[in-house]
Amino acid sequence: MPAVLGLDIGGANLKAATSTGQAFTLPFPLWKQPDKLTGGIIELLLRLPHQGKVAVTMTGELCDCFPNKAAGVRHILAAVEDALRERPVFVWRNDGKWASIKHAIDDPQPVAAANWLASATYAGRYLTTCPGWFFDLGSTTLDMIPMLDGKPVPKGKTDLERLGAGELAYLGASRTPVTSLVQYLEIEGEAVTVAAEFFASLDDVMILSKHIVDDSKDRNTADGQPRTKEHARQRLARMVCADADELGDENIESMCEQIMDAFRKKLGSSLRIAHARRNDQLQDMRGGIIMAGSGEGFLAEELAEFVDQGAHTSPVISMAGRVGAELSTALAAYSVAILLSERQSR
DSSP states (O other): OOOOEEEESSEEEEEHHHHHHHHEEEOOOOOTTTGGGGHHHHHHHSSSSOOOEEEEEESGGGGGTTTSSHHHHHHHHHHHHHHTTTOOEEEEETTSSSOOOHHHHHHHHGGOOOOHHHHHHHHHGGGOOOOOOEEEOOOOOOOEEEETTEOOOOOOOSSHHHHHHHHHEEEOOSSSSSSGSSSSSEEEEEEEEEESOOSSHHHHHHHTTTTTBTTTTOSSSSOOOSHHHHHHHHHHHHHHTTTTHHHHHHHHHHHHHHHHHHHHHHHHHHHHHHHHHTTTTTTTOOOOOEESSHHHHHHHHHHHHHHTTTTSSOOOEEHHHHHHHHHHHTTHHHHHHHHHHHHHOO
């Protein structure tokens, strides 16, 4: 049986994975270049060539280049259809069902931002003996999905409902704006209010803190300049209306430490809020934890404390440990590929 290709079309990244375990992530700022989406998808296809069926999920429909979600879904599906030509395509919905491109275009709302359900549905097979949680920290958002009997049991389906239920937080390990994490920073003993501008993101802090490597070819940054240490220093300095030479290395290093501390505190708070809210509906959600995403390392740090405080017991399952870091980062694409492959084999 030919491998299934899974595509996850996001607002900042295009992700592809095959049911046989290959994966590739392409930085792609969809909101800046929606007219180039077909070309971006074709590049993914060149990286992971195959001739089988294609499973598609998305979050990019929320980009502000589209007038509404329905228009975003239709634009993305048109690009998928154009890139794939006559190949069979199945679109994942937020009710766990599949649709053809035609039916998804006719009824676009259930297709919008449904990738979290695919990831949780696939990951649930690793946690069938107890209730628990699926936590997925990506570049932009944090999914916090309660699990029972190996299946997701969310209160919300749409992003709006999930935000209200505490099952989604716009907190990511890369694209989160610095101004959303801190209101002031201590510079040489003085509390300095940060500029309420998108001058820098957590990605800049990650580069300077050596959590990730820089990439001079990638300009998916706040100022459109390369993702390098030199430019990251300048972007961070602008957060306090200065430049890197004016601040000096010690102050910039201190800023990074303060921002990372604020990120970790906000991450821990989000996890605890989700846990507290869900315990109001489901008794005893203590149990296992599945963690995934490009920010899985930060989840591991916070969840270790969470477990130590008695909020959860074992097991704590790393999707990176089970399927590898690349597939954990592209988990939604891999999940729709696996789920469709299993469906067609039945």
